[in-house]
Amino acid sequence: DGYHSLAVNYADTAGNKGTHTITFTVDAGAPQMIATTDATILEGGSVTTTLNIKNPKNLRKVYADFEYDATKLEPVDQDSSTPGIQLALEPWAKKGTIIANRIDEKNGRILIVIDNLLNLSTADLSKLGTIKFKAKPAFGDEAQIKLHLGAMIVGDNVLSQRFVLPDTKISRDYPLILKADGIKPGETTTITVTDRSGQPVAGVDIYLNDLSYPFWQTDNNGQVVTKILTQLLTGEPLSIRAKKDSLASKPFVLAE
Numbered sequence: 001d002g003y004h005s006l007a008v009n010y011a012d013t014a015g016n017k018g019t020h021t022i023t024f025t026v027d028a029g030a031p032q033m034i035a036t037t038d039a040t041i042l043e044g045g046s047v048t049t050t051l052n053i054k055n056p057k058n059l060r061k062v063y064a065d066f067e068y069d070a071t072k073l074e075p076v077d078q079d080s081s082t083p084g085i086q087l088a089l090e091p092w093a094k095k096g097t098i099i100a101n102r103i104d105e106k107n108g109r110i111l112i113v114i115d116n117l118l119n120l121s122t123a124d125l126s127k128l129g130t131i132k133f134k135a136k137p138a139f140g141d142e143a144q145i146k147l148h149l150g151a152m153i154v155g156d157n158v159l160s161q162r163f164v165l166p167d168t169k170i171s172r173d174y175p176l177i178l179k180a181d182g183i184k185p186g187e188t189t190t191i192t193v194t195d196r197s198g199q200p201v202a203g204v205d206i207y208l209n210d211l212s213y214p215f216w217q218t219d220n221n222g223q224v225v226t227k228i229l230t231q232l233l234t235g236e237p238l239s240i241r242a243k244k245d246s247l248a249s250k251p252f253v254l255a256e
Contacts, residue, residue: 031059031154033128035165037145040173041135043248046076047170049131049145051087051112056121056128061153063113063160068133070108072143073170076132077103087112089129092121103131109148118155135172142171176201178242178249185233191216191224193242193249204244209237218242229254 032054038047053059078088085103087110099113110131135143147165154161175196182189193204200222205214216224232238233255242249 029055031055031057031152033062033064033150033152033163033165034125035145035147035168037168037170039169040171041133041139042173042175042246043139043243044135044246045173046132046134049133049168051128051130052125053121053128054125056092056117056123056126057119058155059152060118060155060157061113061115061160062117062128063149063151064111065148065150066110066131066145067148068108068110068145069143070105072136072139073108073133073145074136075103075105075110076134078130078132087129087131089114090127092126093117093128095120133170139172142169144169172248174250175247176204176242176244176249178206178240178252180229180240180252180254183230183233183254185230187230188225188227189229191218191226191229191240191242193218193222201242201244204242207241207243208232209239214243 034052034054035049036052037049041047051064053062075085077085079086079101085105086101087103089098089101093114096117097115099115100111101114103110112129145168147167150163150165151160152163153159177194177196177198178191180189180191191206193201193206195201200218200220202218202220202222204218204222206216206218206224207214215228216226218224229240236255237253238255239251239253241251
């Protein structure tokens with residue numbers, strides 16, 4: 001049961017070769033873990049990964065070891081009454097024997113081990129817990145959460161059975177659209193910031209490269225007009241970004 005991935009390597013006598021991968025899910029009634037994560041994150045915002053168990057009645061023990069990029073994601077503690085950083089477990093899961101519920105923020109690992117879960121939930125689908133992350137300043141455009149190792153013991157079985165989950169990709173959401181006209185040396189530059197519907201956004205700060213303070217702010221037309229920007233084209237990398245509260249644009253690169 002559960003998620004499976006099949007990779008087929010192929011080659012012919014003409015020297016053509018490649019790999020094709022297909023994924024599929026088998027459901028024969030055994031317990032399965034299902035992980036869902038918010039697809040996008042705002043600058044400085046947060047995302048939640050929800051862990052669900054399908055057919056949890058016969059689940060006796062679950063082991064899940066996740067990994068994430070600790071330079072991009074910051075875990076949020078979901079249990080302030082316990083030392084360390086934990087995910088938020090649901091009441092039925094807390095009735096089991098919690099062997100491990102910890103997040104290693106230095107190495108980017110999450111370990112969940114719970115025993116004695118038999119018959120603690122008889123629903124078709126039960127939430128096991130949630131993990132919350134904040135985006136770090138170095139998040140970039142995307143980050144991933146991966147299952148390093150997953151295993152379950154079902155019913156009266158003595159041996160555990162491994163399971164896999166698809167990798168989760170979290171993408172940065174850019175609600176602001178920045179464009180710049182007049183970017184050749186000596187030209188006057190017009191920077192325009194709009195929302196996704198094309199409406200101008202006033203009061204947006206414009207930043208140079210990775211500086212922590214803004215150089216300009218858009219007017220009521222969502223624009224900045226400046227002669228300074230093209231004077232900075234000296235052969236060094238140069239980019240501009242728009243930010244307002246938690247909203248941001250992709251960097252607009254003038255010189256790499």
